[in-house]
Amino acid sequence: MSGVQQIVLASRPHGTPDASHFRVEEVTLPALVEDEVRVKGWYYSVDPYMRGRMSDAKSYVPPYQIGAPINGGVIGKVIESRSEALQAGDVVLGTLPWATEAVVPAKALRKLDVEGVPAHYYLGVLGMPGLTAYVGLMDIGQPKAGETVVVSGASGAVGLVVGQIAKIQGCRVVGIAGSDEKVRLLKDYGFDEGINYKTTPDLNAALKAACPEGVDVYFDNVGGDISDAVLQQINTFGRVPLCGQIALYNADAVPMGPRLQPLLLKRSVLMQGFIVSNYQHRFPEAMQHLTGWVKEGRIQFTETIVAGFEQLPTAFLGLFSGKNQGKMIVEANV
Structure with a gap:
């Protein structure tokens, strides 16, 4: 042929x-x-x-x-x-x-x-990004009703699903994205707050205002300066599913950032990197929930x-x- x-x-x-x-x-x-x-x-x-x-x-x-x-x-x-x-x-x-x-x-x-x-x-939403969102949030993030969940890269394929699953779990959800249009999309999809990191002069202050009770779960798709700022607001016993580091993928040198270990130690924070293929035993449950939520209109995409x-x-x-x-x-x- x-x-x-x-x-x-x-x-x-x-x-x-x-x-x-x-x-x-x-x-x-x-x-x-x-x-x-x-x-x-x-x-x-x-x-x-x-x-x-x-x-x-x-x-x-x-x-x-x-x-x-x-x-x-x-x-x-x-x-x-x-x-x-x-x-x-x-x-x-x-x-x-x-x-x-x-x-x-x-x-x-x-x-x-x-x-x-x-x-x-x-x-x-019914493929790798949806499965990634589900297992990362539910297995590592373990969100509880009333907690605050922050999602970076929130308007991307994984982030959009993470935020909506967190809302289904009864959480307050704050998304970080790179344009006003994307922030409007987050609000349309049920996020409580959205932050445009490109136009926000003080990301730390914006996060503090959006998360008055701190951050319980940070779903990290981005890394870099954005994650440095979010982690300053992380609560004791916070959880950080480490999904992606897109801010660093094209770096041709190792960037210097804050040393996070003292903060993680003092606040007893769990930060865990994960690869979705390691969770294949969780896929049937994840697909059952995701398919149901999509058909019920509880997750938009x-x-x-x-x-x-x-x-x-x-x-x-x-x-x-x-x-x-x-x-x-x-x-x-x-």
Whole structure:
């Protein structure tokens, strides 16, 4: 099968990546063998963690290889099958290359039920971001009714869900985002307060005003100066699920910040980093709750959907300048 395009890692970035670190190639796919399917890409997930995989530093997932396709969460449609498990026309989810089509084992894919639920939700609120929000908040944050929860990166795919789950648990929720439009979105989705960190002259004062009883749970998606400010308001026995550090992903030197250990010690604070794949035993419960809350209208979700397979690098780079509201997704024609 000719005419298949794929996007490969052209070189490893130092600091902030740009379009030169990607290259589009045309490849020929092999013929199907038993138990394989050919999938046409439909929705492609772009996520901040992918920046780490562009480097060759040791991490919790292997780095992308130079000259090989970027891969990530992809929803596609089966267009040819030699598997009894999947038929042509099935909508599937898998970790697939950034390619217009791919040949993969059927066992590497999950067939999706898209009756009553948009397919792309399985890359967002009913996918990895929603699961991340649930297990990070519920298992590490352990929110209790009446407590104050602060979420950084609050208008992103994970942050939006975290804030709404916290409201369902009876908490006061304060979100930090990077524009007035994003702050309005937070308020529309039930957050009690929103702070635009880019226009707030004194973030410490703004946090103190928004959290008059301090911070019990800080869901950290960002790191950097924002997290330094939030942690000054953390209460005794506070919990900090450490989900992301997007403010630091493109740093080409180790930044100096406050030494947090004395504060964590004095206030008996739990700070725990986590990777969602470590919580697979929690996924059934999480999916049951998330699906129910979405169908009941208790969790709303927003997405930034960019049209065109060739826009994948641009959409990915837009994550680091705040171009997205909610989940950033690229849609290809199917």
